[in-house]
Amino acid sequence: xxxxxxxxxxxxxxxxxxxxxxxxxxxxxxxxxxxxxxxxxxxxxxxxxxxxxxxxxxxxxxxxxxxxxxxxxxxxxxxxxxxxxxxxxxxxxxxxxxxxxxxxxxxxxxxxxxxxxxxxxxxxxxxxxxxxxxxxxxxxxxxxxxxxxxxxxxxxxxxxxxxxxxxxxxxxxxxxxxxxxxxxxxxxxxxxxxx
Numbered sequence: 001x002x003x004x005x006x007x008x009x010x011x012x013x014x015x016x017x018x019x020x021x022x023x024x025x026x027x028x029x030x031x032x033x034x035x036x037x038x039x040x041x042x043x044x045x046x047x048x049x050x051x052x053x054x055x056x057x058x059x060x061x062x063x064x065x066x067x068x069x070x071x072x073x074x075x076x077x078x079x080x081x082x083x084x085x086x087x088x089x090x091x092x093x094x095x096x097x098x099x100x101x102x103x104x105x106x107x108x109x110x111x112x113x114x115x116x117x118x119x120x121x122x123x124x125x126x127x128x129x130x131x132x133x134x135x136x137x138x139x140x141x142x143x144x145x146x147x148x149x150x151x152x153x154x155x156x157x158x159x160x161x162x163x164x165x166x167x168x169x170x171x172x173x174x175x176x177x178x179x180x181x182x183x184x185x186x187x188x189x190x191x192x193x194x195x
Contacts, residue, residue, distance in 0.1 A: 021164030025172060028155040032177050035148040036088060040139040043078070043101060045047070048076045049137060050108070053130045057083075057111060067110050067142040074100075074107040086179045095181075102183045108134065 054071055078100050107136040112131075156176050159168045168174050 016052060020167040021158060022167050022171065025155070025158050025164055025174060028151070028158045029174060030179075032088065032148070032151045032155045033085065033149040035144070036085070038144040039141070039148050040083065041079050042137065042144040046104070046134070046137045046141065047075060047079055049130065049133055050104075053111070053134060056130055067107075071104075073105040074104040078104045089175045091178050094178045098180065098183060105128055105138070145180045152177040152179045 014041050048057055067132065081097060081100050083097055153175075157176050159172075159176070
């Protein structure tokens with residue numbers, strides 16, 4: 001009888017270890033890191049395209065220096081902000097990263113409004129190609145952010161639910177990851193003024 005109880009206890013211990021979630025939590029964290037890499041790649045693609053766009057517009061709109069300078073400055077600021085992997089664990093660092101990227105998006109929006117003043121520029125095939133690339137890049141950034149947030153939700157859920165939460169508190173000590181959040185004022189639709 002004692003051997004049967006020992007055997008049952010051993011089988012129960014093996015089954016409890018297989019459902020502790022250790023590997024699941026590790027896999028979920030790796031997915032978060034991979035999705036964060038996708039976000040960074042999308043932002044880098046935008047950073048690489050901006051100089052080309054600015055140079056094309058400069059040729060047509062040299063006297064619109066303020067807008068072009070704002071785009072160049074925003075790109076420089078975004079490029080100088082060093083993002084480390086721990087930004088996902090730090091709400092303040094993630095907010096600063098989002099703020100800098102938002103400034104760049106705002107400057108690019110102003111550049112697109114500027115383009116409306118120059119019909120020759122809009123007809124230029126090089127500009128049109130760059131504009132399509134930039135629009136595609138902005139879409140990629142959005143998709144990467146959404147996928148990152150989905151991975152963060154999956155990861156955060158996996159470290160907070162039972163029995164994984166016990167395994168995490170005893171062995172892994174993983175922290176919740178920060179998702180991307182909408183910027184302040186994003187809920188208000190922009191006003192379009194066509195003259």
